[in-house]
Amino acid sequence: QKEVEQDPGPLSVPEGAIVSLNCTYSNSAFQYFMWYRQYSRKGPELLMYTYSSGNKEDGRFTAQVDKSSKYISLFIRDSQPSDSATYLCAMSAAYSGAGSYQLTFGKGTKLSVIP
Amino acid sequence: GAGVSQSPRYKVAKRGQDVALRCDPISGHVSLFWYQQALGQGPEFLTYFQNEAQLDKSGLPSDRFFAERPEGSVSTLKIQRTQQEDSAVYLCASSSRAQRRNEKLFFGSGTQLSVL
Numbered sequence: 317q318k319e320v321e322q323d324p325g326p327l328s329v330p331e332g333a334i335v336s337l338n339c340t341y342s343n344s345a346f347q348y349f350m351w352y353r354q355y356s357r358k359g360p361e362l363l364m365y366t367y368s369s370g371n372k373e374d375g376r377f378t379a380q381v382d383k384s385s386k387y388i389s390l391f392i393r394d395s396q397p398s399d400s401a402t403y404l405c406a407m408s409a410a411y412s413g414a415g416s417y418q419l420t421f422g423k424g425t426k427l428s429v430i431p
Numbered sequence: 432g433a434g435v436s437q438s439p440r441y442k443v444a445k446r447g448q449d450v451a452l453r454c455d456p457i458s459g460h461v462s463l464f465w466y467q468q469a470l471g472q473g474p475e476f477l478t479y480f481q482n483e484a485q486l487d488k489s490g491l492p493s494d495r496f497f498a499e500r501p502e503g504s505v506s507t508l509k510i511q512r513t514q515q516e517d518s519a520v521y522l523c524a525s526s527s528r529a530q531r532r533n534e535k536l537f538f539g540s541g542t543q544l545s546v547l
Contacts, residue, residue, distance in 0.1 A: 320473075322473070359435070359522050359524070359538030359539050359540050359541055360474065360522075360538050361538070362535050362536065365535075404474075406473075417464075417486065417487045418464075418476035418479070418489075418490060419474075419476065419536075421474050421475070422473050423472055423473050424471075
């Protein structure tokens with residue numbers, strides 16, 4: 317079992333829909349949680365960052381972390397065709413030393429928003 | 432532009448060839464990372480530099496992989512005796528400070544390596 321599990325989709329929704337993306341993880345040391353967006357043939361771009369449990373909102377995007385369930389979510393409201401991309405969750409641990417610098421990514425969920 | 436630049440954009444190698452992939456981070460960025468992204472997978476960590484010091488190389492899959500950043504700016508990832516399983520997109524990322532957990536990483540568009 318991988319440390320971070322993410323359904324690869326693909327997920328197809330009509331324009332204006334609410335999109336829910338999620339990841340589960342197994343490593344209790346993960347404290348920092350991120351969502352990246354990756355367009356085709358481009359590098360990942362940071363969308364949201366959350367420390368520990370709780371919610372964070374930025375425009376149409378809301379990130380939620382439930383550490384007790386080891387479950388994180390990203391919600392996209394009023395989805396647009398320009399949101400069509402692969403969404404990657406990423407996590408890192410709080411300990412120091414070798415291995416602490418890296419992000420552990422999920423597989424990514426491919427989202428298509430249909431006009 | 433002011434982003435992370437990687438070259439070449441595409442590289443085709445015959446099995447057994449050596450390859451060198453280049454990363455130009457954002458000017459002044461202290462931290463530099465290499466990640467490997469196989470088709471349909473998320474990026475996987477390879478190595479981390481803080482200025483010219485390689486602080487973590489725990490993700491390099493074998494001794495055929497070698498990375499350097501001799502002057503604390505441009506970095507090169509070298510793969511010797513390439514194998515088919517090395518086929519992937521190699522992503523470089525940089526950030527402005529020594530790595531903290533909440534540092535924003537800026538990724539390049541990657542080098543797509545195909546080993547035939």
